[in-house]
Amino acid sequence: MSDFTIEDLEGVVRARLANGDETSYTKTLADKGLDKVAEKFGEEAIETIIAAVRRASDELISETADVIFHLTVLLSLQGVAWADVMAELERRTSQSGLEEKASRKAPQ
Incomplete structure (x- = not known):
């Protein structure tokens, strides 16, 4: 079992957003704007659903990690x-x- 937490991920994401390193996927994604980050999160969510329906556990784990990562970027950009x-x-x-x-x- 991993000791890596959601708070650890959040720290990594926030650091990569702040450091301005153009080789960082996190930074280059964020630089495309909130709409693109939200779109990417949606794509990953759909891929997660497909993996679940296919009963593909390894894919489900991988896609869920992608969803959580992209959601963390989205939250960070919104200051949440x-x-x-x-x-x-x-x-x-x-x-x-x-x-x-x-x-x-x-x-409403």
């Missing part, structure tokens, strides 16, 4: 920390999933 996401998940687990879902406001 994983701690914020985890706090929201913690808040939601204080009630049943059905109650939590019912309490969400419908988008």
Whole structure:
């Protein structure tokens, strides 16, 4: 089992975004803008779904890693920390999933 955490990943991503190294995939992706990062996240999410439907465990692991990485870049560009996401998940687990879902406001 790995000791690498989501916080470790977040630190790596934020450092690569800040250091300006043009050889960094993270930096070159971010330089394309938020829309491109969001698009790439969506592509990886679809690839993850395909791997799951195919029951391809190795592919599912790899694609899930891609999703988490690209989501971390997206969050970082928006100034959102994983701690914020985890706090929201913690808040939601204080009630049943059905109650939590019912309490969400419908988008307008």
